[in-house]
Amino acid sequence: MIPRRTWLKSALLAPFVPRLAVNPSIVTPVKPPRLKPGDTIGLFCPAAPAYSKETVQVTIESLQALGFKTKLSAHFYDRYGYLAGRDADRAADLNNFFADPSVNAVMAMHGGWGCARILPLLNYDQMRRTPKILLGYSDITALLLAINARTGLVTMHGPVGSVTWNRFTTDWLKRVLIDAEPVLFRNPADEGATLAPTRDRISTIRPGTARGRLIGGNLTVLSHLIGTPYLPDWKGSILFLEDVQEEPYRVDRMMAQLKLAGILDQVAGVVFGKCTKCESENSYGSLTLEDILATYLEPLNVPAFAGSMIGHITDKFTVPVGLNAEIDATKGTIQLLESAVS
Known part of the structure; x- marks a missing residue:
C-alpha cells in the first residue's frame, strides 16, 4: 500500500512532470508533410486568448484565399485571465490536432504568454508518430523548441494567424511549406x-x-x-x-x-x-x-x-x-x- 503522503505528493506533481520522449541529442530529424491546396489548418490559442472574432474571421478568410480550409480547436474561445483557457485544455487542443487525421497543419492564433506552462502536458510520442507543420512565433517559441527537442520534428518559426497576411509573408510561407523549396x-x-x-x-x-x-x-x-x-x-x-x-x-x-x-x-x-x-x-x-x-x-x-x-x-x-x-x-x-x- 502506498503511504498517503507519497500518494499525495505524486498526485499533486504528476501534471507537471515532463513527458520526456527521447534524449534530444539522439533525436532523428522528422519533416512534416508539405501543405497542399484543400488541406485543413487547425487554429488554436496556446497562450493569449482570441479577443477579437473579427480578427479570427480575417485569418480564416486569408487562409481560405491561400486555398486552405480551417478548423478551430475545441477550446479556441476559452479565457482564463490573460490565458486562452486552462493549461490542460490548451494542451489538449494541440494534442488533439496532432491526433486528428483531418488536420494537416497547426497554427497558433496569437502569442502572448502561456506556452511554457503546457509543455509537460504535451503528447510528444503522438507528435512524432503523426508529424505535422506547427507554425508560429513569439511565445510559440516554447512549443517550437520543445517539440523539436523531444521529437525531432522540424517546426516552423513563422506567422501566427493574427499577422498581416501580405505578399511578402505569404510568398515565403508558400515557398517553404507548399513548394518545398530549399530557399x-x-x-x-x-x-x-x-x-x-x-x-x-x-x-x-x-x-x-x-x-x-x-x-x-x-x-x-x-x-x-x-x-x-x-x-x-x-x-x-x-x-x-x-x-x-x-x-x-x-x-x-x-x-x-x-x-x-x-x-x-x-x-x-x-x-x-x-x-x-x-x-x-x-x-x-x-x-x-x-x-x-x-x-x-x-x-x-x-x-x-x-x-x-x-x-x-x-x-x-x-x-x-x-x-x-x-x-x-x-x-x-x-x-x-x-x-x-x-
Whole structure:
C-alpha cells in the first residue's frame, strides 16, 4: 500500500512532470508533410486568448484565399485571465490536432504568454508518430523548441494567424511549406528614394559562412527555458533570435544568460533578426543594441549578422527550426540546405 503522503505528493506533481520522449541529442530529424491546396489548418490559442472574432474571421478568410480550409480547436474561445483557457485544455487542443487525421497543419492564433506552462502536458510520442507543420512565433517559441527537442520534428518559426497576411509573408510561407523549396532567405532590396538603403539593412558582426541546424526564436522565451529539458542540442547549431519591446539592458541580461549557460560557446553561427521597439526609454548612458550584440557575439569568432526578417514585424520569413542551413554573415543570407517539408 502506498503511504498517503507519497500518494499525495505524486498526485499533486504528476501534471507537471515532463513527458520526456527521447534524449534530444539522439533525436532523428522528422519533416512534416508539405501543405497542399484543400488541406485543413487547425487554429488554436496556446497562450493569449482570441479577443477579437473579427480578427479570427480575417485569418480564416486569408487562409481560405491561400486555398486552405480551417478548423478551430475545441477550446479556441476559452479565457482564463490573460490565458486562452486552462493549461490542460490548451494542451489538449494541440494534442488533439496532432491526433486528428483531418488536420494537416497547426497554427497558433496569437502569442502572448502561456506556452511554457503546457509543455509537460504535451503528447510528444503522438507528435512524432503523426508529424505535422506547427507554425508560429513569439511565445510559440516554447512549443517550437520543445517539440523539436523531444521529437525531432522540424517546426516552423513563422506567422501566427493574427499577422498581416501580405505578399511578402505569404510568398515565403508558400515557398517553404507548399513548394518545398530549399530557399535562400535574403532581405528585400530597399525601394526608397535615398542614395543608400535605409530599411531592413543587414549588419555584419563577424563575416564568414557557417553551416548547422537552425535553432532559435524569441530571445525572452528561449532564455526562460534554460535549465529545462525542453531545449534542443546546441552543438554546431545556427542560433537565430528576435524580440520585441525589450530595453537594451534586458537584452544584455538575456544574452548574458545564454553566455553563462554555455549556449553561445557551442553555436557555429548567429543570426539576430529584428528587435522591434527595443530602444532605451532613457538613452543617456545606455548601451545600444549594436553595443550589446558586439559584446557577446564578436568574441565567439563565428559568423554572425543582424537585421534578418525574423521577428515581430509585418514582413517575415518562415524559418524551419531544426533544419540544416548555411548562413553568409557578409551577405546577410540564410540558405536552407534541404526542403523543410516532405
